Amino acid sequence: SRTSNRVTSSISGIFTKRKLDQELLDELEEALIAADLGPATAARLVKVLGKDRFDKEITEQEVREIFAAEIANILRPVAQPFALKSLKPQVVLVVGVNGSGKTTTIGKLAKQFQAQGKKVMLAAGDTFRAAAVEQLKIWGERSNVPVVARETGGDAAGLAYDALARAKAENIDILLIDTAGRLQNKAGLMEELAKIIRVIKKLDPDVPHDTLLVLDATTGQNAHSQVEIFKEMCQVTGLVVTKLDGSAKGGVLIALAEKFKLPVVAVGVGEGVDDLRPFEAEVFGRSLMGL
């Protein structure tokens, strides 16, 4: 598959059948590092392999299978599809750094929820970026779902509040709230996000029911900082990994799964409305290892 080109090519050509020695372990470790697993996670995975198999004959296929299985084991607990609840409305807040794919993911989710018979509404909470509102409106039109918006420059928390009030009045099943992209190290912008949550809680203390952090698969080790800070600032309940149709593998997810244990509710595999898939641990592990 496309997400695994580099690992595949670095592992193939290493050997057909040969003794598992230190040199081979080092090469394997490098292949994992090149897939964004990070030096620590790569070292640990390789150590597990070395412990069981050192000095024994092993084939390329076996190595891939072992790693894929190990990765799937780590990821299985976090592979949890997005859960629809019978709330009216279920409120989903979508957050993340700039350009990660929040608005696009909302457009895709809207279509999926609607296909499941839900009444969906979108809130254009990115009141900062040029044409962010227009972008979400076009996504709304694609699935024919209403978009609550104000003009750019307005107050995002107020907009979210209005949207929730409207969703309640109109008997909506799911309200998806878009937010402006923000870097996690910017305290002021993170505080604005906290404010959105505080303000919508005035209407209903249980909202948002879900807070999805959208991560770009091209991102390297900075994803650790993103998850850590967004989680702390706005109680993230799940992750979406986008752009997995590219050459980047999203390997950082393995360490994230171990450290934060947040469900990965979906993955983005393209720019089209149907390019959203459930996250499957086995598929991810096997495709990362080129199986």
Add this chain to the structure above:
Amino acid sequence: MFDKLSERLSGVFDRLTKRGALSEADVDEALREVRIALLEADVALPVVKDFIAQVREGAVGEAVVKSITPGQMVIKLVHDALVKMLSAGEETATAISLNAPAPVPIMMVGLQGSGKTTSTAKIAKRLAERQGKKVLMASLDTRRPAAQQQLAILAEQIGGRSLPIVPGEPPVAIAKRALQAARLEGFDVVMLDTAGRLAIDEELMDEVAQVHAATNPHETLLVADAMTGQDAVTVAKAFKDRVSVTGIVLTRVDGDARGGAALSMRAVTGCPIKLLGVGEKIDALEDFHADRIAGRILGMGDIVSLVEKA
């Protein structure tokens, strides 16, 4: 994360401060720590390997300066090598070149969401304000919803001009129309903002190559996110191959990413990093400084000035 490298290195060197020169074994042990630090900073593995080999050569046998610890000395060696690699020995940042007959075409390329459209407006504003240039901006992004509108709004915000939008017009035609309009209306520069695309998307890479062939840009800037991981080499190579990139714009340098992708892309393309995006606002654009990025990749800045004073 910050200063972890210096801690690690002082650990490695604690026991050998009294010796006169760095042995191969000392250097190897220290460079193992440097290697991990670079990988944690997202420098791509092949680039890390080349880099380490280079530093190793310079470090072995280097006399230990009395007043500082060997750990700090290795850091200085590594830092200097990083600066050299990031700047290719150039003292000052390489500016965007406008040294061509007007209207000078500048094309922006990169992955989805990397910051192309925002950077287009930032650069247009800078060229207008600092060099008094008349800049026309054109969006060739016919794919992302409201992309053309985004650039039009940004152009308005900076009091600049954007090419009127003709719905349904394909990218190559838009680019040609932009050049034509610029010629007729006496613009100095035409900024061509393209749609985001994956380096492995053959169809879209073909499309951008066609735009390039049709417009022959004087500068083709690869816009890349400072948070990019190991994939930076694949991306940079692919764009360099298809549209002969002339420079890199690194965005989101206002984040807390260590920015190793800068080194990866500099190394594999040989192209200078020309500008840094440091925020969402239209004036959040800075010149590239190799020493700052080097300090950032190493997760430290002050040690180096400390060493320099010693």
